[in-house]
Amino acid sequence: MNSPRRSLLVTGGAGFIGANFVHHWCRLHPGDSLVVLDALTYAGNRMSLAMLESAAGFEFVHGDIADQALVVDLLTRHGVDTVVNFAAESHVDRSIIGPDKFIETNIVGTHNLLKACRQVWLQEGRAAAHRFHHVSTDEVFGSLGPSDPAFHEDTPYAPNSPYAASKAASDHLVRAYAHTFGLQVTTTNCSNNYGPYHFPEKLIPLVIVNILEGKPLPIYGDGQNVRDWLFVTDHCRAIELTLERGRAGETYNVGGCAERAPPPPPPPLCRIADDAFVGDEALRQRFPRCPSAAGRTADSLITFVADRPGHDRRYAIDSRKIERELGFVPGVSFEDGLAATFRWYLDHEPWWRSVMDGSYRSWITRQYASTV
């Protein structure tokens, strides 16, 4: 790529999508400088960036986006011209049990980040050319009926969970800072991501580690809720294209396959697991509790549990704008992405074991009391 050199601040860069983005960016833009600011909500997350820690131009800072003085210092000292804001509380179920943290980080934290950018870039005039990119979600648009058209950029906001409401508020603040103060912003609203470094509290990685450990696969309600699954590296490319070619002030919807509703992930993952264990004695030795290791099928673990309160029934993304304007189309099919993700978890057992610490186990016990 022949883009000009940038100095990036990537907030939440130790999280799932953030870490994938940081790896993607460092691989494709080795001359840029990149600072990650992350509160390490999940203690093991720093491991996701371990191989970059000694790379030239890379720095990790443990801190909070709500700490305006810290952010001002980072923007100034590193001559940052591009902020990519991934930092957030991101799990819908946690927002139902404890919404306060979502307000603090997703709304107040994003606002303090915006204030710091305004101060350094606009009031002190340190970066005439700058970009604040905000990573948001399709959940701000609410829930679709079976035959409703997919969400497009002008779909009215109708967030249903405390998580979605906090993300919607942050999107509005980003928009207001562009409109009122002239901050150069872009926002992407993306569908469900999956892939490497995904914390095993979300459906796909939870199902994978539970299959391997022979634990119940908890399915909420009737298991027919529809999501538009996007492999995480495709999302990273979409953000990269938005930074390089996206028009300031615009929002772009990013989805996996728009109109096609993929099957819910647990059954295909069970089949992938069963196939992987056939004829692989080493795998059977490593994960003896997995049903596939004993010649049974992994789908015997599927367990229907109480539904999530206010569970959104269906999300679907109309991503024609980002395709038309920036040339983005997803490159990884759902089937290939699931197989690659399962393989990644097999190959990175130390990573997922390290993030499943005491606080993770407390969460699982609390959330799935009826199945564990």
Ligand code: NAD
């Ligand atoms: P994640 O929970 O894996 O990562 C979030 C990261 O933010 C964590 O590393 C956490 O430590 C950090 N963080 C939390 N509070 C912070 C604070 N106050 N200051 C600094 N860092 C803080 O989540 P994710 O799935 O990688 O999501 C990243 C972003 O993408 C979020 O903004 C989320 O709303 C958005 N998003 C996620 C998806 C998805 O499917 N996962 C889809 C669309 C949009």
Ligand code: DAU
């Ligand atoms: O749509 C984008 C959003 O996708 C992001 O903004 C969120 O940060 C991200 O967490 C994700 O939200 P979801 O709620 O859709 O993802 P989750 O993996 O939690 O759930 C996916 C679906 O699976 C959903 O219909 C609920 C269901 N589910 C989830 C869990 C954790 C289960 O049936 N059982 C479970 O144990």
